[in-house]
Amino acid sequence: MTRIRSVEAIPVRLARDLDEATGTAGSPSVLKSGEADYRWSASVPAIYSRHFETALVKVTLDNGLTGWGEAQAPLAPQVACAIVDRLLAPLLVGVEFQPEPEHIEKTWHNLYGSMRVRGQTGGFMLDAISGVDLALWDLAGRMRQQPVSGIIAGSLAKTRVSAYLSGLPSGSFADRCRFALDYQAQGFGCFKVFHEAAEGELFQLLDELHDALGASAQLAVDALWRLEESNAAAFGRQLDRRNAVWLECPFMPEEAEAHVRLADEIQTPLAAGESFRTRNEIAPLLHALRFVQPDLGRTGITEGLRIAAMAASANAAVLPHVSIALGPQIAAAIHFAAALENAPLLEFNPSVCRMANLFLESPLRVEDAHWQVPAGPGLGIQVKEAELRAAIRW
Incomplete structure (x- = not known):
């Protein structure tokens, strides 16, 4: 025992x-x-x-x-x-x-x-x-x-998961377009930008990215919970005109009814989920979402699987959220997405991945715009514990 x-x-x-x-x-x-x-x-x-x-x-x-x-x-x-x-x-x-x-x-x-x-x-x-x-x-x-992906899905588990580029480092529009172009050359076709400044600047950035990347590029927007319901539909229609693949976190997480109303008013699909820990929390706005984004560091794999099943019953896709994280959380998200039929994409932030890999015996890999699922047992990673502890600064 x-x-x-x-x-x-x-x-x-x-x-x-x-x-x-x-x-x-x-x-x-x-x-x-x-x-x-x-x-x-x-x-x-x-x-x-x-x-x-x-x-x-x-x-x-x-x-x-x-x-x-x-x-x-x-x-x-x-x-x-x-x-x-x-x-x-x-x-x-x-x-x-x-x-x-x-x-x-x-x-x-x-x-x-x-x-x-x-x-x-x-x-x-x-x-x-x-x-x-x-x-x-x-x-x-x-x-x-x-x-882990094999425990969940058996032989149906994927060996790699499509990645989308999350965020463009601050700089001029030209700098951000060059950054995106570098990753497009590596095979990336989907890019997420943050609504972190004025609306006009966001729409201009989207237009310049479309010009630089071409019509085939898919652009998503994370609104960072900033929208007011009085102007959200107008904001969303601007995204409709630009064929945005999703609008993420338009309102505060607890404003479920606002999400539902906005989903009925615009064509751009809504995405949310990173702020929720359980299926009970996300249930009130689930039918407003086309993309559900559980963060494994907040739901765990156990509750994450229940959220994913609930999303599947609502015909929603699962896009696991990956933000600040080291190897265990990122590896868990990779295995989770690899085990799910309704998880077409996984978030990729290059600087976060670089930080995580500093403290892993073997790095987590993104090749040809796909996360490679670690093949070892469990999460498939080995933490360099001594090096990590030595690097911690409080």
């Missing part, structure tokens, strides 16, 4: 070039000036970190086998880590571990139920549970000598 020996959470902060990162994951817009680590965006109703922050979870069995997970924690990863250390680890240490999806699902429900009557059914609590969940799936694959 194999039991869980230890559960450890590691809050991570890594130095990064903020200028290079601006316009991409974790810093989609220019931040307001100041010395604080966390700053307001100059245009988006959210705060962001100057650094690269995340929360890793390491689960070790009494046979010495280790699994790695990761919570989506781009700010204050100590919060999710404290939940793992103080609340979740005591519930897991000494418990028998079975490498079966049904066992992991039961564990997810036990952890979810531990604070449910106190209203902790979302937010940081679920981020922490998700970090543990990814580690348990990694362990299951390692014990079974199977990749």
